[in-house]
């Protein structure tokens with residue numbers, strides 16, 4: 131393999147689709163991505179400077195692509211039955227077949243015989259279509275139908291603030307209908323085993339029929355892989371896979387303890403495997419085929435066979451920022467002149483089991499994998515992955531001029547209500563897209579929201595994201611940066627779901643309105659205290675199940691009232707942000723204690739606040755801001771004294787090492803910059 135190339139080789143196997151998964155010495159990951167499930171064996175060849183991936187699954191010979199959408203085994207109209215002969219509705223869909231990284235070695239004892247592979251006929255699936263169906267038939271006829279409506283449906287029962295909001299019911303006309311819950315309920319009646327939000331979010335293993343259903347994943351070429359780790363008593367096959375699609379090693383465990391999350395989740399992987407080893411795995415080796423090669427409609431195609439380009443295809447301009455996981459540079463494509471952001475993947479960061487075992491941090495694998503499969507205007511686009519020398523790897527992303535955190539720190543005035551609406555709508559669209567596709571972001575915060583000069587907001591940093599499924603499995607609660615972390619996480623909940631992201635969205639909305647973070651705790655207890663002081667101390671009445679959470683026994687501040695409205699008074703001309711009753715209702719619903727009652731992204735998008743005046747500003751009319759140099763930089767104060775709105779887009783020139791100046795219609799501004807990328811006499815350190 132040439133240096134700087136991503137080598138993806140495949141073996142054509144003679145047997146079943148998964149017969150040829152190489153075991154033993156390989157330290158591979160099983161990725162169920164898009165339409166095929168394949169074993170990818172990523173390895174770093176440091177001497178040759180390449181990320182080598184071998185896809186060891188037998189395939190059709192078509193290029194290996196990151197992809198997301200699936201197909202059905204059954205033709206339309208054909209209604210499969212489960213093992214008991216109960217017919218199941220055909221029309222359910224899964225918009226996104228999640229990408230799964232499994233630990234192959236952890237599952238090395240599980241051979242292909244334990245897999246259930248279904249090659250299915252395929253019809254083209256439109257990414258945005260609500261009509262498409264993904265069914266996961268298994269030997270015996272049981273199938274899992276996954277519908278986006280099932281994700282959201284039923285989640286908003288009892289929606290509302292635990293402390294009555296001063297809002298007339300007319301403001302939330304759909305409340306009693308559960309914000310369009312009817313469809314979800316009908317589907318539940320029709321399909322007793324279908325997922326619904328109450329199951330996918332908070333159902334326990336005991337009460338969820340999901341214990342005996344399958345979680346599907348579809349291969350890129352239409353193979354269906356059934357994750358039947360929980361069922362085998364009735365002759366179903368077991369397919370060994372990660373619990374919900376991926377394992378995690380998370381930002382906060384790096385930041386806080388350097389342990390837990392990935393290990394915790396890996397332990398769960400091992401538990402699943404042990405369970406299988408303990409004798410429940412079926413002897414039946416099954417490979418079902420329909421004989422028809424599916425057609426693939428990509429959500430986003432990325433041809434890995436083309437290999438990775440070199441980072442030297444890009445001219446590095448300056449360092450934009452450095453996150454926990456890597457530096458981010460601004461760069462220019464030498465061929466096209468296009469500006470991009472290069473995120474250097476940190477290889478040696480914290481304790482990452484994957485890093486030790488596979489030479490590549492899990493978080494980066496997950497981030498690359500998820501981002502390359504997503505295609506949404508509110509999700510930052512990763513164009514490609516490129517190799518540098520010295521074993522470095524870069525994600526090439528579309529360049530965004532600002533992140534919301536840096537921007538708000540630089541702004542004198544907070545965003546106007548119509549600007550907040552514009553940003554919130556984009557944020558909610560992005561979060562809805564994630565949740566519809568069974569992905570939790572788990573680190574939504576203002577520094578992970580990027581804004582460009584076209585008024586577009588995009589979510590970035592998927593290093594902590596992961597798939598979720600039903601039934602919920604325990605995940606680490608050490609997720610989400612403290613200030614944006616939901617109370618259930620702070621209280622140690624291990625089973626959580628999309629609601630954790632919605633809490634973060636609530637914190638972000640409040641911050642957009644005031645320009646200041648809402649709850650700025652110094653530690654977890656302090657964070658909870660701050661939340662309780664503002665929203666009132668929760669109790670079992672407003673949050674059933676609270677007392678069962680590990681942290682609930684602690685002696686917290688007792689505050690009987692919700693004081694949130696005091697922070698967001700309606701009265702204009704006070705200097706405080708003006709938030710209408712409707713806007714406050716949305717905020718209150720986002721910051722609802724009980725995750726079951728917390729508003730979903732879908733419902734938030736339909737909230738009446740967005741229909742009342744002032745209406746959302748359109749993106750084109752969003753203000754532009756000065757260059758990004760001050761973003762989260764040591765010399766941020768220099769920028770703070772500038773009126774970012776009045777400067778508009780300036781041009782930057784390097785006049786001295788580390789010094790920038792730009793001209794605007796208001797004069798010349800000089801920024802002293804300690805940017806190591808600028809000061810580095812060696813030039814780019816690719």
Ligand SMILES: Nc1ncnc2c1ncn2[C@@H]1O[C@H](COP(=O)(O)OP(=O)(O)OP(=O)(O)O)[C@@H](O)[C@H]1O
Pocket residue numbers: 381450451452453454455456457458471473510527528529530531532533577578580590591592593761
């Ligand atoms: N596509 C982009 N365009 C411009 N700036 C970007 C882009 N992606 C990231 N950044 C900047 O880099 C910062 C860090 O990026 P990112 O959050 O992806 O890295 P990280 O290492 O995962 O950070 P964190 O510490 O939040 O985990 C962002 O806050 C943003 O300022």
